[in-house]
Amino acid sequence: MKLNGSEIVIECLKEQGVDTVFGYPGGTILNIYDALYKHSDEIRHILTSHEQGAAHAADGYARSTGKVGVCLATSGPGATNLVTGIATAYMDSVPLVAITANVAVPLLGRDSFQEIDIAGVTMPITKHNFIVKDIAMLAETIRKAFEIAQSGRPGPVLVDITKDVTAATMKYTPAVPKKIERKTDEIKESDIEKAIKLINQSKKPFILVGGGAVISGAAEEVTEFAHKIHSPVTDTLMGKGAFSGEDELYTGMLGMHGTKTANFGVTECDLLIAIGARFSDRVTGNAKKFAYNAKILQIDVDPAEINKNVLVDASITGDVKEILAKLNIRIEQHNREEWVGHIMELKEKYPLKYNPEILTGPYVIEELYRITDGDAVITTEVGQHQMWSAQYYKYKKPRTLITSGGLGTMGYGLGACIGTKIANPDKIVVNIAGDGCFRMNMNEIATATRYNIPIIQIVLNNHVLGMVRQWQTLFYEKRYSATVLNDSVDFVKLAEAMGAEGIKVTKKEEVEPAIRKAISLNKPVVIECVIDSDDKVWPMVPAGAAIEESFNEDDLKNRK
Template sequence: MQLTGSEIVIECLKEHGIDTVFGYPGGTILNIYDELYKHSHEITHILTSHEQGAAHAADGYARATGKVGVCFATSGPGATNLVTGIATAYMDSVPLVAITANVAVPLLGRDSFQEIDIAGVTMPITKHNFIVKDVEKLADTIRRAFVIAKTGRPGPVLVDITKDVTANKAEYTKKEPSIPKRSTSKILDSDIETAVELIKSARRPYIFVGGGAVISEADKELKEFVYKINAPVADTLMGKGAFDGEDLLYTGMLGMHGTKTSNLGVTECDLLITVGARFSDRVVGNPKMFARKAKVLQIDVDPAEINKNILTYSSIIGDIREVLQRLNDRLEQLEHKEWIDRIVELKNKYPLHYKPSKLCGPEIVEKIYEITEGDAIISTEVGQHQMWSAQFFRYKKPRTLITSGGLGTMGYGLGASIGAKLGMKDKLVVNIAGDGCFRMNMNEIATATRYNIPIIQVVINNHVLGMVRQWQTLFYGKRYSNTVLNDKVDFVKLAEAMGAVGIRVTTIDEFEDAFRKAIDLKTPVVIDCQIDEEDKVWPMVAPGAAISETFTAEDLEKKEEN
C-alpha cells in the first residue's frame, strides 16, 4: 500500500514494538508528529523539556529494559541538542535510534534555516548513521537502524530524514522485525580450550566483570561460572548487578574509587578473567603496574577491545553469555580455599566505611538501600554522589544501576530516570544527583510532573562541585577555582514551582521520613539533602598511580603525621 514517509516511520516503529518515544517537535519533523498524533493510542510520546532530556530518557529506557530506546528531534538546534545524549549512549554501548528531520533535499547545502549536517556531526559518536533523501529507501533504512543498534556490541544509530521524504509516498509492506542473533562466529574452540587450561592451572584467579555482562544478560551464566571456579569477583561501574553485590565472593568495584580489597586482590592474583570490561583508565590506573602478577584472559564481543588498553595473555571474542555457557560446560568444580581466605582477610581489614558527624552521602545511599531492600532502579548523575551510589548500594540484579560511565555526563540521570520508570513501571526509580548536576537539566522535573511520572529525585547538596573540588583539595593546593555553588538557588521552591513535592532535610531521620513519604505519594518528589562540602569519596587512587596505591582519609592523616 502507498504511504507517506511519515506514515512509514510510524509503521516501522510499530513493527519493532516501540510503545514509547521521547522527543521535541519542530518545523521539519512536523509531518512525523502529525502522523504520531493519529497513533497516540499505540505509541506514547513524552514531550521532554529539552532534546537532551529526550536522548537521556531514551537511553535510560533502553538500559532499564534491554530494548531499543527511541528519540525524535527536529533539524538544526533540535538535532544538535541530542548530541550529548547520543555520545553518552555510544560510550556505554546503549541501543538507541535517534530520528531527526532535515530541510528538504533542494535546500540541503544552502545554509537553509535550521539546516545542519547532523549525520556529519554525529559520525564519530554513532555506531552508524543515515540521511534518507529517497522515500523508497526509508522503511529499509529504519529497519536496518534497529538491527545495527542491537547487533553485537550495541550502540546508537541516527536516521536523518529530509522533510520532503516525510511527505512523499512509497509502497510499504509490513515486515516482521529481524531479531539480531548473538555473536558466536568468532568463538573458537581453541580459545575456549586455552581458557579452560588457564583457569584450571590458576591458584589465585580473580573475575573482573564489566558492562558487557549486563548487556549480554549473562548474570545466570556468570554466577555458575564464579561458583565453579570459586573465585572472587570485582566489577566496573557499568558492570553493577551482573553479579550479586550481596554475595560473599563479591569484593566491590575496581579502580580509582574501588575497594581496597578489589584493588589489592587484583594486584595479587595470578589470573585475571575479564568479562565484558574494556580496561578504562579509571579502572586500570597505571597500565604498566596493573595486575602485573597475572595472566589476563579477556572475554569480549568486540575484537577492538582486545589488547587496546591492556595486553592480554589470551582472549575469547563473542557474546558473553554464549562464551560463559561453553566454558561452564567444560569446567569441573574448582576450589581455591587459601586464596578465598586471603580475600576474606582483606575484606575484613578494609571494609568500606564512613564517619558521619552529620548527614552525608554514603549514609543517604545506605538508607535508600535499607528502605528499598535493594529492590529499586537507581539512576545517577556524575560525581561524588555517583561513586557513593556505586559503593554503598548493593546491586543484586542487572539493569538496576543507570549511570553515565564512559562519557561522565552531568545532567544525565534525571532524564534517564524518567525513561527507566516508563520502561519499568512497576519498579521504584530513584535518581541520585549532586547539586551541580541537578542544575544542568532540572527542567526535566517539569516533564515528570506533566505526565505524573513518580520518580524520586534525591539531591545530595554540598553547595560545591564535589568531585572537582575533591581533586582541587588533594592535587591543586586547595585552590577552589569556580567550584563553589553557594548561591541563593532553592531546590525545594523550584520543585514546587514545577509541580513536584519539595522537601529539605538535614539529618538522616529527616531523610528517612522524607523518602518513605515520597514512596507513598506516588508523584514526583525532590528531596534536597544538605551535606558538608568537605565530604569526600574514599578510597581513592591518584590519577596515573597503580591501583595498589589506593588510599583513604586515614592513610592521608598518617602520612601527614609522619
C-alpha cells in the same frame, strides 16, 4: 498500501515493537509528529523539556530494559541538542535510534534555516548513521537502524530524514523484524581450551565483570562461573548487578574509587578474567602496572577491545553469555579456600567507611538501600554522588544501576530516570544527583510532573562541584576555582514551582521519613539532603598511579 514518509516511519516503529518515544517537535519534523498524533493510542510520545532530556530518557529506557530506545528531534539546534545524549549512549554501548528531520533535498548544503549536517556531526559517536533523501530507501533504512543498534556490541544509530521525504508517498509493505542472533561465529574452540587450561592452572584467580555481562544478559552464567572456579569477583561501574553485590565472593568495585580489597586483590592475583570489560583508564589506573602479577584472560564480543588498552595473554571473542555457558559445562569445580580466605580477610581489614556522626551521602544511600531492600532501580548523575551510589547501594540484579560511565555526562540522570520509570512502572526508580548536576537538566522535573511520572529525585547538596573540589583539595592546594555554588537556590521551592513535592533534609533522623514519604506519595518528589562541602569519596587512586596505590582518609593523615 500507499503511505507518506511520515506514516512509513510510524509503521516501521510499530513493526519494531516501539511503544514509547521521547522527543521535541519543530518545523522539519512536523509531518512525523502529525503522523504520530494519529497513532497516539499505539505509540506514546513523551515531550521532554529539552532534546538532551529526550536522548537521556531514551537511553534510560534502553538500559533498564535491553530494548532499543527511540528519540526524535527537528533539524538544526534540535538535532545538535541530541549530540551529548547520543555520545553518552555510544560510550556505554546502549541501543538507541535517534530520528531527526532535515531541510528538503533542494535546500541541503545552502546554509538553509535550521540546516545542519547532523550525520556528519554524529559520525564519530554513532555505531552507524544514515541520511534518507529518497522515500524508496526509508523503510529499509529504519529497519536496518534497529538491527545495527541491537546486534553484536549495541550502540546508537542516527537516521536523518529530509522533510520532502516525510511528505512524499509510496507503497508500503509491512515486514517482520529480523531476529537478532547472538554473536557466536567467532567463538573458537582453541580459545575455549586455552582459557580452561589457564583457569585450571591458576591458584589465585580474580574475576572482573564489566558492562558487557549486563548487556548480554549473562548474570546467571557469571554467578555460576564464579562459584564453579571459586574466585573473588569485582566489577566496573557498568558491570554493576551482573554479579550480586550481596554475594559472599563479591569484593566491591575496581579502580579509581574502587575498594582496597578489589584493587589489592587484582594486583595480587595470578589470573585476571575480564568478562565484558574494556579496561577503562578509571579501572586500570596506570595500565603498565595493572595486574602485573597476573596472566589476563579477556572475554568480549568486540574484537577491537582485545589488546586495546591492556595486553592480554588469552582471549575469547563472542557473546559473553554464550561463552560462559560453554565454559561452565566444561570447567571442573574448584576449591580455592586459602585464596578466597585471604581476600575475605582484606574485606574485613579494609571496609568502606564514612563519618557516622553527621548526615553524609553514603548514609543517605545506605538508608535508601535498606528501605528499598536493594530492589529499587537507581539512576545517577556524575560525580561524588555517583561513586557513593556505586559503593554503598548493593546491586543484586543487572539493569538496576543506570549511569553514564564512559562519557561521564553531568545532567544525564534525571532524563534517564524518567525513561527508566516509564519502562518499569512497577519499580521504585530514584535519581541521585549532586546540586551541580541537578542544575544542568532540572527542567525535566516539569516533564515528570506533566505526565505524573512518580520518580524520586535525591539531591545531595554540598553547595559545591564536589568531585572537582575533591581534586582541588588534594592536588591543587585548595584553590577552589569556579567550584563553589554557595548561592540562594532553593531546590524545594523549585520542585514545588514545577508541580513536584519538595522535602528538605538536614539531619540523619530525617532521611528515613523523607524516603518513605516519597515512596508513598506516588508522584514526582525532590528530596534535598544538605551535606558538608568537604565530604570526599574514599578510597581514591591518584590519576596515573597504580591501583594498588589506593588511599583513604586515614592513609592521608598518616602520611602527613
